[in-house]
Amino acid sequence: xxxxxxxxxxxxxxxxxxxxxxxxxxxxxxxxxxxxxxxxxxxxxxxxxxxxxxxxxxxxxxxxxxxxxxxxxxxxxxxxxxxxxxxxxxxxxxxxxxxxxxxxxxxxxxxxxxxxxxxxxxxxxxxxxxxxxxxxxxxxxxxxxxxxxx
Amino acid sequence: xxxxxxxxxxxxxxxxxxxxxxxxxxxxxxxxxxxxxxxxxxxxxxxxxxxxxxxxxxxxxxxxxxxxxxxxxxxxxxxxxxxxxxxxxxxxxxxxxxxxxxxxxxxxxxxxxxxxxxxxxxxxxxxxx
Numbered sequence: 001x002x003x004x005x006x007x008x009x010x011x012x013x014x015x016x017x018x019x020x021x022x023x024x025x026x027x028x029x030x031x032x033x034x035x036x037x038x039x040x041x042x043x044x045x046x047x048x049x050x051x052x053x054x055x056x057x058x059x060x061x062x063x064x065x066x067x068x069x070x071x072x073x074x075x076x077x078x079x080x081x082x083x084x085x086x087x088x089x090x091x092x093x094x095x096x097x098x099x100x101x102x103x104x105x106x107x108x109x110x111x112x113x114x115x116x117x118x119x120x121x122x123x124x125x126x127x128x129x130x131x132x133x134x135x136x137x138x139x140x141x142x143x144x145x146x147x148x149x150x
Numbered sequence: 151x152x153x154x155x156x157x158x159x160x161x162x163x164x165x166x167x168x169x170x171x172x173x174x175x176x177x178x179x180x181x182x183x184x185x186x187x188x189x190x191x192x193x194x195x196x197x198x199x200x201x202x203x204x205x206x207x208x209x210x211x212x213x214x215x216x217x218x219x220x221x222x223x224x225x226x227x228x229x230x231x232x233x234x235x236x237x238x239x240x241x242x243x244x245x246x247x248x249x250x251x252x253x254x255x256x257x258x259x260x261x262x263x264x265x266x267x268x269x270x271x272x273x274x275x276x277x278x279x
Contacts (some may be wrong), residue, residue, distance in 0.1 A: 071196030
């Protein structure tokens with residue numbers, strides 16, 4: 001199946017724990033929900049509601065939670081420019097941690113800034129539900145043949 | 151900032167194996183929890199980066215005075231091979247630590263000692279609250 005269709009089939013529904021290929025316990029734990037998947041503008045947004053174990057003192061998210069939430073869109077958004085039989089694999093992931101937050105929900109946005117052959121360059125931002133910028137990311141993706149589990 | 155690395159260690163299934171204050175190094179082991187695994191069966195890249203960040207943060211904290219704390223401001227991760235769920239070891243070293251900034255690097259290896267990922271970090275040193 002075209003990865004775009006698989007992604008949309010899994011994300012555009014009420015959350016069922018299936019964010020990407022097959023069952024995904026990580027997206028389930030974070031209550032990931034797709035907000036936008038804009039192939040024309042090569043952009044996607046996902047909301048997360050990280051539970052208590054992703055948070056530290058005063059219920060604030062840690063760096064691990066910020067990195068994990070941002071990694072979703074800056075990686076998956078690569079699908080918008082890849083062929084149907086390709087999937088994005090991260091080779092570099094650079095983060096700036098700007099502010100923590102105790103918000104209940106976070107929104108991670110990723111967009112493609114360019115493609116050079118089998119390499120895709122993306123950027124992303126993590127905001128809390130009040131609009132505070134918590135972290136930014138830049139990622140380098142490599143197009144690999146689509147592999148599905150099972 | 152207020153990001154909490156100790157909570158991150160629990161989240162990542164990490165424990166400290168050894169630290170060396172004089173050498174400014176730290177070695178941690180991570181037994182990746184099932185919920186950090188993506189649908190394709192690999193540990194998520196963000197979680198890999200977080201393991202390296204936590205290790206560098208501990209290494210940098212070894213030389214701090216009682217009234218100081220350090221927090222990672224920038225993290226750069228290179229993924230060298232896929233990382234299926236399993237046991238990983240991270241080793242971090244502080245290259246330079248001044249009064250306001252520290253620079254560290256880290257490596258993550260799998261059970262067979264194969265290099266899985268490398269990282270560098272810039273940490274900001276502030277007065278403890």
